[in-house]
Amino acid sequence: MKGIMVLLLAIFASTLAFKDSPKMSNAVVLYNEHGRITNGTLAVKGQFPYLVRIRLYSFANKINQCSGSIISSIWVLTAAHCFGNINYCDIYFGEISEKTARFQHRVYNKSFVLHPEYDGGSKHNDAAMIIIPRISFSKYVNKIELANEAKHANLTGWRAYAPGWGARNDTPIVSKHLYYINVTIADDELCEAFHYFQPSQLCVSTAHNQSTCRGDSGGPLTLHKGNFLAGISSYGGPSCLNNVPQVFTRVTKIFTWIRDVMDIVS
Ligand SMILES: *[C@@H]1O[C@H](CO)[C@@H](O)[C@H](O)[C@H]1NC(C)=O
């Protein structure tokens, strides 16, 4: 597994919360146990077989929840900001209701690979990979293909799914189920008006209070067309219920890093 697995974590002491957007700093909620996408639709079994729920622990205190995507039989892709001072995490596979995971794995922090240029302030390169014991694919647990620069350089106007286990509104409300929303990928300008937005990110417009929220971090943005993974849920505004656009890490911009990490262990 070579030396590179033993990496980083030190730089993330700052924040864990989804909503800690640089321009819109506000009370940071560090931990919502579960909940859901706001005003979303219940997912059905097998609809998002690549989606995993990740519970992150620091010295045995449960401190955060994120989502992630299976991108190969041994790699999960998620957000770097999930990993401040984390000792291990539990990853739940093939689950749409809490406690009905097909299986789960506990993974210790030597198996986390954070993007080397992740910037906790701007959330630039908010991406991390977790190496997991090799899994076999099924109808309910499967990988997703990555979006690529050739086909997906300009995604403005594309429709996408954003599923996740995050909060359902601005208070921590428990939900035991996986929800998703249909969203439209917006022009960068929309997010530039709200956030310290960079071209390495994807902007998703929200309407009808349908938004990603705390706890959805690290989760996928999946293109309807072709079912490619285009984004990693990163941050939004302090409220999830004001139709502020949401920011995702743009997968095409970190594609090379992902491939390089996967090449080391495949
Ligand atoms: C990884 O977890 C161990 C305990 O499980 C802890 O001693 C160590 O400091 C952690 N490493 C990092 C980089 O957080």
Ligand SMILES: *[C@@H]1O[C@H](CO)[C@@H](O)[C@H](O)[C@H]1NC(C)=O
């Ligand atoms: C991206 O696609 C949108 C929608 O098709 C189009 O309006 C826009 O001009 C394109 N942007 C670039 C930089 O090609």
Ligand SMILES: *[C@@H]1O[C@H](CO)[C@@H](O)[C@H](O)[C@H]1NC(C)=O
């Ligand atoms: C999301 O979009 C897909 C594809 O257009 C559609 O089949 C599905 O019904 C939509 N779901 C919701 C909740 O709008």
Ligand SMILES: *[C@@H]1O[C@H](CO)[C@@H](O)[C@H](O)[C@H]1NC(C)=O
């Ligand atoms: C969105 O949620 C807020 C807070 O609950 C509510 O005041 C507002 O009316 C909702 N907006 C829509 C379009 O339903």
Ligand SMILES: *[C@@H]1O[C@H](CO)[C@@H](O)[C@H](O)[C@H]1NC(C)=O
């Ligand atoms: C939820 O979304 C629907 C559109 O799908 C919208 O009609 C409704 O007002 C939204 N509810 C809230 C509370 O925002």
